[in-house]
Amino acid sequence: MHVILSYLPENVRVEEQAFGRTARNGAQGTGQFILLVDKSIYEEMYDLNQYTNEQKQNKLENLADAIIEKEKILRDNEEAARLSELKQKNILHLEAEEELFTKFNHFKSTISKTIFKPLFNDKPEKSQQKFIDAFENILKNRWAFWLDKAKEEIDTIENFQQKLNLLNKFDSSFIENLNQLLHNSSFKDLLSKFINQPEEATHIGKVCLSENEISMAKLCFEKGIEYGDISGFSHIALAYCIITLKKKTGEDIKKQSRRELKQALCSLELIKQNLMSNLKIAELLSQSATADILQKISSKENFYQDQITGKLEVIGLQLHYLRQAVRDTVESFDFILHAKDRQNLTKEDDEKRRKII
Known part of the structure; x- marks a missing residue:
């Protein structure tokens, strides 16, 4: 493979990476630069203005390798200055x-x-x-x-x-x-x-x-x-x-x-309802997901549901003791641990729950 670079990379790493493409899988390859440079700089540097245009062109071609090295040195100096500034x-x-x-x-x-x-x-x-x-x-x-x-x-x-x-x-x-x-x-x-x-x-x-x-x-x-x-x-x-x-x-x-404990009851009820909503969403997602998606998320989803269920158990226990402390009746919906369990509540129980919230 032959690689031609028509520009001078910003640093040696990119240059070596480009020419490294020539030797893939151990095969030999070649590479070259074809660059557009300001000839007037090198004509003055090498005092070529004394020659005819044809002679200048020939000498520039002979100096091609030296010119490329000069360009690379200039590039390396600029890169070193940039790295020094970045380091600073x-x-x-x-x-x-x-x-x-x-x-x-x-x-x-x-x-x-x-x-x-x-x-x-x-x-x-x-x-x-x-x-x-x-x-x-x-x-x-x-x-x-x-x-x-x-x-x-x-x-x-x-x-x-x-x-x-x-x-x-x-x-x-x-x-x-x-x-x-x-x-x-x-x-x-x-x-x-x-x-x-x-x-x-x-x-x-x-x-x-x-x-x-x-x-x-x-x-x-x-x-x-x-x-x-x-x-x-x-x-x-x-x-x-x-x-x-x-x-x-x-x-x-x-x-x-009693006033403070009732305020705590209200706060815990709101937290419980949020958790119940999240649990319901997780169930709906699992029901609507395709087999591939379900396979990917099943373990995470189960972990998420287990977390919510664990929190609901703790909150249910807290609600139970708080209601005992304020002498409120403990209702069946205090111990809902799964979204589908709500379907088993009577209409009267559900209305009581809504009034409390």
Whole structure:
């Protein structure tokens, strides 16, 4: 096989790959360049203007190999410069990320010592560290979100000044803002100003419960509800906190705790209905799929259905005990574990279910 390259590849790798096609399966082959170059450059380089046009043409043909080598050297130099520039950019990217990480770690350490730790100085050392770790994890989430937003800016850094601008931006938009936000914060301040996700509030609440800090846990779960916790956990945990705290004072806790547990019931019912819908969709897909598709997805589908069924079993049990706690009647539809089981419900049962939802 004979390979002709009518252009000069951007790098040696592509060139060698092209000419490598000539020797497939061990067979011998040949290759050549046929390039369009600026002859005037080489006429001047080799002082050919003193000759006639015919003589110049002959000499250029004799110099063809040398000209190609010159073109390749020029190409290689440009490629080396490009790689050097790319390497420099990558180094700047890595330096920027490393310096940002160093700044964040220093900031986290400072905030932990000046803000988080003083709030829990009256706690045992092990308990104190649990609270600090929990708030540090939230701080790490803030850092991760900021870094994710800055990713495009990091990737476009081309010089030292751009890197410096990004580091200054981190100081002003992240560190200074959080310093102002957290300055002289109490535990309540952290819940209202620093925490802004229901998952964060419930996580801190769980730490409080594990350390038997019921009053603090109550504040956390109230915030979890305020921030939109739809799992029902915050309502259940809040009911527990109300019962535990009120027992000490002898106050009437029945109405408050029932209200929170009923809210949890509503949340779990909604989750259950979503799971039931997903299970029904999975069943319909399996019924309408062709044999080939069914064979490909059957194992995944079964795994998915098993997951949903497992969740429904847990939720059914939770609904059962919650209804007992609020003295509601346990209905048959509390324990539906499969979409087709709904067909066995009486019309009256189904109407009750809809009213609850």
